[in-house]
Amino acid sequence: MSNLSYSAERMAVRDEQLAGWTVREVDGDLRLSGPCPACRHESAGTVPLSVIAYESQIRPRSRTATLACHCGQRHKDRPEDADDTTGCGRSWAVRAELDGAGYVLRAAADPDLVEAADALRRAATGELAALRTAGEKWIAGITAVYGLFGIAGAVGGRDAVAALPGWGRLLVGLAVLAAVAAAGSAILRAYRVAYGWPVAQPVRDDDELRDWYSRRRREPAEAAARLRRAVFSAVGSLGLLAVALGLLWFLPARAPATAPVQVNRVDGARLCGTLLPATAQEPVRLRRADDGSVVVVPPAQIASLSAVTKC
Structure with a gap:
């Protein structure tokens, strides 16, 4: 000793x-x-x-x-x-x-x-253990990013979106896409503040040592700025998801597409066009495909009625 x-x-x-x-x-x-x-x-x-x-x-x-x-x-x-x-x-x-x-x-x-x-x-000292620990914790962050796709799917269901007109579907798609991007940015920024970001920075001489230490001393302020941006991104993501839901609820549904029909009358005449909403007085109304005129066909004169691919 x-x-x-x-x-x-x-x-x-x-x-x-x-x-x-x-x-x-x-x-x-x-x-x-x-x-x-x-x-x-x-x-x-x-x-x-x-x-x-x-x-x-x-x-x-x-x-x-x-x-x-x-x-x-x-x-x-x-x-x-x-x-x-x-x-x-x-x-x-x-x-x-x-x-x-x-x-x-x-x-x-x-x-x-x-x-x-x-x-x-x-x-x-202990940088390898620190990197491995941070890597394990980053797995949860990556899982959270993938979970955003589930949220986006819940907001923009296929049937609900399909019922919207074309411009409505575009608006909902843009809102959901922006919400996912903002949420992903919030998660990545927050995890970077919590666990850092692995980089290889050479410190081969005293000049590079000074640069490394200068960056290290700026890290607290930069981390605080990243955390603020993460919170703003998270709030913005929720707002965009709310906008997407509002569009789904309040945008008018597009008019359902109807296939053309062919009406065979008892006298042998054939009419082809699109069925129009019926009324109590005129149960069968047809917009003809050839000239666009609307004709009323009494039920007693209809021999058969069938859907066709085109007139």
């Missing part, structure tokens, strides 16, 4: 304390190893060059990172709930700079970059 007590604190380092460290580039990450500046036990760390798995093709010129001691030795006074399972608890900030064919480590001096490197290290 080392005589150095455990302490979770940030320590300042000097360039000479990092002289024994080596830096290797492996699978797009920087692998660092050397003696801990505090307890002097051998430690190691990895500097990710992206927020999620992303293979970099460009060697970074310089990269600020924060490291923690992972020496594997026992240190007294370590609490049971310590974040790190090994090490003396100290952490420090370094700057890896490209020097010829390799890298050299120097002490990091820019406090803004150190703060960004801290945030990146926290984001990179």
Whole structure:
């Protein structure tokens, strides 16, 4: 057991304390190893060059990172709930700079970059588990999107829509389509606020690290804006569904299409046309197909009456 007590604190380092460290580039990450500046036990760390798995093709010129001691030795006074399972608890900030064919480590001096490197290290810890958890929760969101088609079918039943005139069917279709689009947008935006959106953003050097941290600091405001838009989209979707229902209820139904009929009279004459609504005085009224005139045929003069495809 080392005589150095455990302490979770940030320590300042000097360039000479990092002289024994080596830096290797492996699978797009920087692998660092050397003696801990505090307890002097051998430690190691990895500097990710992206927020999620992303293979970099460009060697970074310089990269600020924060490291923690992972020496594997026992240190007294370590609490049971310590974040790190090994090490003396100290952490420090370094700057890896490209020097010829390799890298050299120097002490990091820019406090803004150190703060960004801290945030990146926290984001990179357990990112695979976080992605899998978010993916499981996104399944419910995708299921909800597919459920919108059931809602649209309930609002715009085929028989009810078919009874409308052509322009009425067009209006109902547009309202239902817009409602489904608005509801889908609301669900996706709300889930994105709740569980995020997986992207691969490279952080290969200090400039890209600054950009990543700047975007991360804007995330709360952007998430709030997405949530507002999600609520507005949900309300708009309900309004559009109400409009579609109103159109189905209040638009006049189109006149039913009637097939032409052929009337054979007892005297051998044949009449072909469309039957018109009957009255008490004129039970059989026919609009002739040839000249459009309306004729009344007394029932006693009808030998037969049959539907035909055309006159």
